[in-house]
Amino acid sequence: xxxxxxxxxxxxxxxxxxxxxxxxxxxxxxxxxxxxxxxxxxxxxxxxxxxxxxxxxxxxxxxxxxxxxxxxxxxxxxxxxxxxxxxxxxxxxxxxxxxxxxxxxxxxxxxxxxxxxxxxxxxxxxxxxxxxxxxxxxxxxxxxxxxxxxxxxxxxxxxxxxxxxxxxxxxxxxxxxxxxxxxxxxxxxxxxxxxxxxxxxxxxxxxxxxxxxxxx
Numbered sequence: 483x484x485x486x487x488x489x490x491x492x493x494x495x496x497x498x499x500x501x502x503x504x505x506x507x508x509x510x511x512x513x514x515x516x517x518x519x520x521x522x523x524x525x526x527x528x529x530x531x532x533x534x535x536x537x538x539x540x541x542x543x544x545x546x547x548x549x550x551x552x553x554x555x556x557x558x559x560x561x562x563x564x565x566x567x568x569x570x571x572x573x574x575x576x577x578x579x580x581x582x583x584x585x586x587x588x589x590x591x592x593x594x595x596x597x598x599x600x601x602x603x604x605x606x607x608x609x610x611x612x613x614x615x616x617x618x619x620x621x622x623x624x625x626x627x628x629x630x631x632x633x634x635x636x637x638x639x640x641x642x643x644x645x646x647x648x649x650x651x652x653x654x655x656x657x658x659x660x661x662x663x664x665x666x667x668x669x670x671x672x673x674x675x676x677x678x679x680x681x682x683x684x685x686x687x688x689x690x691x692x693x694x695x696x697x698x
Contacts, residue, residue: 486656493590493624494581495666496649497637499530501576508533508571512559515552516575523553523577530649530663531555533573535566540690542649542661545577557693578649582634586627588681594620620688622662628672628680638684641666647689657697664688 500522507517523529527545531538538560546556560566596618603610629635641648650662664686672680 486654488590488654490655492653493584493587494651494653495584495634495637495641496578496580496651497582497633498578498580499576500579502574503529503576504574505531505533506572507569508535508538508555508560508566508573510561510563510566510568512561513546514538514555514558514560514571516555517552518575519551521548521551521553523548523575527577528649528651528661529555529575529577530647531558531573531575534570535560537565538571539573540647540663542663542690542693544661544693544695557695581651582632582637584624584626584634584650584684585632586629587624588627588679589625591623591625592620593623594618620692622664622686622688624684624686625681626684628682635668638666638668642668650686659695661693661695662686662688663690 503518503521503523505516505518509515523545525545525548527548529543529545531541531543533539538558541558543555543558545553547554560571598615598618599612600615601610601612637648645665647663648666650664652660652662654660667685667687669683672682674680
């Protein structure tokens with residue numbers, strides 16, 4: 483049994499990305515291995531994956547092993563061939579090259595991710611049945627103290643204007659890390675409430691399920 487408080491957690495947003503690296507194939511394995519000629523990725527790089535496999539597309543992964551022509555996507559399991567059709571996973575990756583810390587966070591609220599169900603019944607039964615279907619989209623609202631001088635502000639505003647996804651990294655106090663790939667929006671004006679700190683809201687609308695790495 484283990485538990486921890488969020489106090490001391492640090493959240494950052496990708497400020498810059500490296501060049502797009504074409505991926506000619508992704509293996510059906512756990513962890514998945516990508517084939518990319520003349521790539522310059524190294525162990526520890528954090529990448530966003532574009533793939534012909536819908537469940538892999540837009541995922542964030544960390545490079546665990548990098549050899550000439552191949553690299554390993556830590557924590558990414560593509561071994562289920564019924565879902566990951568062999569030979570159809572090609573695409574590209576982009577590595578995060580710089581981070582900007584989302585500092586002075588006062589609160590983080592998460593919504594969505596709830597399991598949805600379909601309800602049905604048979605003529606001969608008195609009670610209805612239910613089966614799980616999809617999960618609702620996940621959003622996170624990060625409340626920050628209003629400080630336009632912070633480095634993350636133009637990064638968030640640019641992502642909001644472009645309506646493009648950015649990687650967000652959450653480092654927890656125990657050293658584990660969660661990566662999100664999300665569309666970013668930021669409130670244009672701060673809250674104004676007497677005797678309260680002015681704040682702005684940064685909203686993350688997740689484009690894929692988060693990737694979590696435990697402390698080794």
